[in-house]
Every structure is written in structure tokens, then in C-alpha cells.
Amino acid sequence: MTATVLTGALVVDGTGAPGHRADVTIADGRIAAVDAPGTATGTTRHDLEGLVLTPGFVDLHAHSDLTRFAYPTGDTRVLQGITTEVIGNCGLSPAPTSGEGFRGAIATIDVVPSVPLSWESPAEYLDALDGLAAAWNVAPLLGHGSVRRRVMGDATHTATPADRAAMSRIVADALDAGYWGLSYGLMYAPGELSDPTELEALAATVAAADALVAVHMRAYDADGLVAAIDEILAVATTARARLQISHLRSILDPEGAALDAALSRICASVADVAADAYPYLAGHTTALQLMPSELRARGTAEILAEVRADRAALAGELRRTVHFPPDAITIVRAGEEHTPELGRTLEQLQAADPLGRDWALILLDLIDAHDAAVDAIIVGTRPDDAARVLAEPYVSVASDGVALALDHALNRPHPRSIGTFPHAMRDLLDAGFPLEAVVHKMTAQPADRLGLTSRGRIRVGAPADLVAVDPTTVRDRADYTHPLVAPVGIDRVWVAGQCVAESGHVTGRLPGVLLRRTR
Incomplete structure (x- = not known):
């Protein structure tokens, strides 16, 4: 058995436990051993002295549903340490398709129109992902907006009992095929037309499978944030669903009062609720x-x-x-x-x-x-409010970004696509958060929230998805003018034991896989 030993690093295992010096041995794509420093033997050794070895970062909120086909090296993902991302967010998924006008309905995620839609059903889309070689792993959610359009077309009326039943069947079949849950996009057509009865019915279908409900809410501005929080907490409570509030933030909130009220509502809720956030003051939509x-x-x-x-x-x-x-x-x-x-x-x-x-x-x-x-x-977000949200213990770091190559030129992306995790790590460390707590927000915490217990930890038997990072220098360098600049401080990234990024460059290796949920 060929083994690679990563030696010299401080190992921060993702659980929040104190970091410790150790040798980590990789064999057959998995972590074969975690030994005392200097004791492991292997065919190949990599000296990581001065670096911290962490699990690969798990991005709970991404939109690489179609760009994975165009940019399989996933430059903007792996260069910042992301080894697994969750796609199908904001109610927008490329399946099920629904005929004429569908690409317009998912235009927000359709940034590379040359990618053909060679599938119709959610299961067929997973099969297409299965046959694709790429550098990083993906775990898909099903988009409610795509399901609604499949059943109701462009109709603007309230869903009937028959409509709700048809949507529930599509959701249940997708969960059986390997999707990790359902996402709502309540500021996007046609999801914006949904009433609580529809949302609760589908959330109950997801809850019955113990899967995740992720929600882009109806509003994030000061006038609508609290009502949007109340709505989705009520849906989750009624359906007994596991709820993930997507990119939690407040905008146009000059004193932060709406955010105060929203955070209080979340903390007081009896629902099983968590959230994710990015450290930027601007959104992209x-x-x-x-x-x-x-x-x-x-x-x-x-x-x-x-x-x-x-x-x-x-x-x-x-x-x-x-x-x-x-x-x-x-x-x-x-x-x-x-x-x-x-x-x-x-x-x-x-x-x-x-x-x-x-x-x-x-x-x-x-x-x-x-x-x-x-x-x-x-x-639209105040710096203090972005920092407050990211500091909440139930909030994971997530990018709301997309996989792109560094030479992508069809649009000007948000810097979060390549810089979120280094940016958040720098901000949180500078604010005094322990390194172990910061890594937890990026690894085991989001993995556990999804139910992806195989990722997010350095432990024997786990897939060797790893990041070697220098916490003293890590930071993002992308900005709104130059959004595709690699961060610094991310020394090396491994997926399934293969190095996919090193010193700010992708290696071209494609060991990533589709992760299907099983029950």
C-alpha cells in the first residue's frame, strides 16, 4: 500500500478540540493513521512545518450546479480550501426541467449558457453529475422553484391540493435518488408565489426523510427581515423540519435593530434551526x-x-x-x-x-x-452586522458562490466565489476567535448540519479531504474590481488524498465525486 505522510503541522481536526501536533498518513484516498509527531512511516512525506492541517472546508451554500460541467478544476472552490460544496440552493436547481423558459427561470445560476441541459428529472441530473470528473465534491439540494414550475408552469395561482401532492412526489423521489434536502427561494419566481400551506406540505415531506430544508427568505431588509424570519420558523416548527437559513444578514438596517430582533427570534425558537453567512457587505443577484x-x-x-x-x-x-x-x-x-x-x-x-x-x-x-x-x-450590510452574524455559534461559513476558472469572462463574479473562507478565517481570528472554533464553523459544523458525517473531520477512516493553511497570513485578495484573484495562506488542498491545489494554483487532478444521500 502506497502511503503519504503529512508531517510537521498543527492538526486542528474540525471538532473544536484543541489542536495538536501529529503525523497524518494518507492511503487509498483516506486517512489511514494519526500518529505522534515523527513516528509515521510512508512512501512519500510532505513537511508542513509552520502550517495548520484542517479538514477540507464544507460550503453549505453554493451555486455550481451548471458551472461544474464547464470548469471541472473548480479553481474558485479548491483555491480557497473548499473540498465539498452543497448546490441546488435558493430554490434554483437545474432539475426537474420544465420546457420553454426554464433556463430563464434559473438564470441566476445559469452563468455558462453553453452547458447543455441533457436531463429532465432530478435523478437524471444526478446521473450526469456521476459521470463527470471534477476536482471537488458536491452534495445536491433540490430547488423548490424548479419543482413548482415543473408542476404548475408559469401559473401564478395558489397551489391546489393536487399541485402540492404532485410536488411532494417529485421531492420524495429526489430524496430517494440521493438529494440531501430541499431549498426554497422565496424572493425568486415562482417560489415567491408560495403560501405557507405549500411550504409546510413540502417541508413535511423533507422532514419525514430527516433531510434539510434550506431557505432564501422573502426579505433581508430592515422592513421585512423579522416577518420573513417568523414565517420560516413557523413553517419549520409546523413541519418539524430541520431548517437552514441561507446567507443570514440584514440590509438597509441603519441601526441594526432588525437584525437584533431577528437573532432574538432565532434563539427563542423551538425549531431545529441554524444558518450560514458570508463575510461580505454586498450580495450578487x-x-x-x-x-x-x-x-x-x-x-x-x-x-x-x-x-x-x-x-x-x-x-x-x-x-x-x-x-x-x-x-x-x-x-x-x-x-x-x-x-x-x-x-x-x-x-x-x-x-x-x-x-x-x-x-x-x-x-x-x-x-x-x-x-x-x-x-x-x-x-447594503453594515460591517458590524456582518461580523455579528458570523460570530453566532449556530452560523456556519458559506460562500453563496460558484465554481469558475480564473479565466472566466462571461460576467464579473462576486469575490465571495473565491475568497469567502480565507476572508472569514482572517476576520474571525482577528476578532479573537480561537482557531479551533473558526475551523469548526468551516468543517464539522456545516457537514453535520447537512447530515454529511463522513466529511469535516480529521479522523482515521475519513476521506482525506484536507487543507494546509497558514493562519498568520491567510486572507483573500479578490475584490469587486478584480474578483478572480486567488487568496494567500492556503498552501495545499487535498481531495481524496490527491493534491488539487498548491501555492495558489490548481493541479488539474479531478478526484471529486457526487455525494448521494442514503437512508
């Missing part, structure tokens, strides 16, 4: 999220029809309802080409506009010109 909620819920085709029918009236509505200042909104995607608007704020575009249009008309013209394929990065 489709520009359609800026539309009035009643229009947004009707879907892309209806939005485009409204834009083209009465642009002036809709622009007036945006001026009344959008509370982000124009300098907080940066255009990062406009169609599939590099357009002059990319990387510029609405304020900058307004100041330079030769036609004298204001930001609202510029935005609507972009949406019209590019058939709604327009994304924006929007700043």
Missing part, C-alpha cells in the same frame, strides 16, 4: 430582484412585458421602492458579452449617460436590451 415584488413573482416573461409596455411608469415605481442608492448597485452582467456597463455603478452610468437618463431608466433599458440577463452586486 439578478437585477430583477429590484423589481416590485408583485411583478417579480410573476416571472421573467411578465417583467419583460411590463418593461416594454410602460417603461416610464415602471421607472417611477423603481424610484419609489428601491431604497439602495445608485452608487451601491454595480452592474456585473449584461447579456453574454463584455459590455461597457460591466463594473460600473448605476450612479456612474447615470453621470456619463449621453441621453440624460436616470439610473431607473438605464436599468430598465439594460434589462430590455439583454432579455433580463442582467446581474448586479448590491452593497
Whole structure:
């Protein structure tokens, strides 16, 4: 048996236990031994003196559902230490498909349109992932929005008992096929149209399988955050579901009062609830999220029809309802080409506009010109509030990012895609958190929340998904202008015992697998 010994590092095993010096032996893709320093023998030895050896980072919230097919080396994943990620979040999954208009319905995750959709059912999508060689592991959730559209098309009415039953059958079959749970996207069409009865019925189906319900809530702004928290806590309590609140944050919350109330509600809840968060002050989403909620819920085709029918009236509505200042909104995607608007704020575009249009008309013209394929990065969270959320003991670090190659050029991504885990580690360590607690938030805690007990720990028999990190230098270097710059301090990353990243470069090895849930 060929064995590799990693020696000299401080081993922080992911459980929160104190770090200790040890030799870690890898054989056949697994951790074969954890021995006293200097005692292990192996064919190959790697000296990691001065580094910390941790489990591979587990990202509970990602959107690499389609980009995995285009970028199998997963540069933005493995270069920051992510060895396993959970896809299918925010109610958006590439299966089940639902005919014409489906790619528009999942446009937020469809950033590489050249990837063909060669499947229809959730099980067929898993089969496609099974046949794909990639550098890191994925664990899929099923997107409620995709399920709803499969059953109800673009209908805007409340789901009937027959609709709910049909959706529940799709969810149950997907769980049997290996999905890890269901995600809701309650700010995206068609999930935004769902009422509590529908949400509770599907959550109960998931709870019966002891799987996870992840939720992008209806609102994160100060006016709607608390009501959104109350809604989803009630759903989880009624359905007895295990709940994961996605990218917990508050926006447009000048004194942090809404966040105070939201955190109090979570702590007082009887539901089985946890959350995840990223350390950035801006989100990245489709520009359609800026539309009035009643229009947004009707879907892309209806939005485009409204834009083209009465642009002036809709622009007036945006001026009344959008509370982000124009300098907080940066255009990062406009169609599939590099357009002059990319990387510029609405304020900058307004100041330079030769036609004298204001930001609202510029935005609507972009949406019209590019058939709604327009994304924006929007700043809205206070630094203190981002830090408060990440410090909560039930909050895991998660990126809300996507797997891309460093030469990706179809849009300008959010730096969280490549920098979340180094950024969060630096912030938490600088705030005085023990290294062991920080690593726990990135490894065993998110793995356990999903139910993925095989990952997130350094222990004998576990897959050899590992990260060698220098906690004194680790930090992200990507920003909103240069979002695809590798972090520093992530020395080496292994998946199944194979080195997939070293010194800021991917190696090209593809040992990652689809992780199917079994019951």
C-alpha cells in the first residue's frame, strides 16, 4: 500500500478540540493513521512545518450546479480550501426541467449558457453529475422553484391540493435518488408565489426523510427581515423540519435593530434551526430582484412585458421602492458579452449617460436590451452586522458562490466565489476567535448540519479531504474590481488524498465525486 505522510503541522481536526501536533498518513484516498509527531512511516512525506492541517472546508451554500460541467478544476472552490460544496440552493436547481423558459427561470445560476441541459428529472441530473470528473465534491439540494414550475408552469395561482401532492412526489423521489434536502427561494419566481400551506406540505415531506430544508427568505431588509424570519420558523416548527437559513444578514438596517430582533427570534425558537453567512457587505443577484415584488413573482416573461409596455411608469415605481442608492448597485452582467456597463455603478452610468437618463431608466433599458440577463452586486450590510452574524455559534461559513476558472469572462463574479473562507478565517481570528472554533464553523459544523458525517473531520477512516493553511497570513485578495484573484495562506488542498491545489494554483487532478444521500 502506497502511503503519504503529512508531517510537521498543527492538526486542528474540525471538532473544536484543541489542536495538536501529529503525523497524518494518507492511503487509498483516506486517512489511514494519526500518529505522534515523527513516528509515521510512508512512501512519500510532505513537511508542513509552520502550517495548520484542517479538514477540507464544507460550503453549505453554493451555486455550481451548471458551472461544474464547464470548469471541472473548480479553481474558485479548491483555491480557497473548499473540498465539498452543497448546490441546488435558493430554490434554483437545474432539475426537474420544465420546457420553454426554464433556463430563464434559473438564470441566476445559469452563468455558462453553453452547458447543455441533457436531463429532465432530478435523478437524471444526478446521473450526469456521476459521470463527470471534477476536482471537488458536491452534495445536491433540490430547488423548490424548479419543482413548482415543473408542476404548475408559469401559473401564478395558489397551489391546489393536487399541485402540492404532485410536488411532494417529485421531492420524495429526489430524496430517494440521493438529494440531501430541499431549498426554497422565496424572493425568486415562482417560489415567491408560495403560501405557507405549500411550504409546510413540502417541508413535511423533507422532514419525514430527516433531510434539510434550506431557505432564501422573502426579505433581508430592515422592513421585512423579522416577518420573513417568523414565517420560516413557523413553517419549520409546523413541519418539524430541520431548517437552514441561507446567507443570514440584514440590509438597509441603519441601526441594526432588525437584525437584533431577528437573532432574538432565532434563539427563542423551538425549531431545529441554524444558518450560514458570508463575510461580505454586498450580495450578487439578478437585477430583477429590484423589481416590485408583485411583478417579480410573476416571472421573467411578465417583467419583460411590463418593461416594454410602460417603461416610464415602471421607472417611477423603481424610484419609489428601491431604497439602495445608485452608487451601491454595480452592474456585473449584461447579456453574454463584455459590455461597457460591466463594473460600473448605476450612479456612474447615470453621470456619463449621453441621453440624460436616470439610473431607473438605464436599468430598465439594460434589462430590455439583454432579455433580463442582467446581474448586479448590491452593497447594503453594515460591517458590524456582518461580523455579528458570523460570530453566532449556530452560523456556519458559506460562500453563496460558484465554481469558475480564473479565466472566466462571461460576467464579473462576486469575490465571495473565491475568497469567502480565507476572508472569514482572517476576520474571525482577528476578532479573537480561537482557531479551533473558526475551523469548526468551516468543517464539522456545516457537514453535520447537512447530515454529511463522513466529511469535516480529521479522523482515521475519513476521506482525506484536507487543507494546509497558514493562519498568520491567510486572507483573500479578490475584490469587486478584480474578483478572480486567488487568496494567500492556503498552501495545499487535498481531495481524496490527491493534491488539487498548491501555492495558489490548481493541479488539474479531478478526484471529486457526487455525494448521494442514503437512508
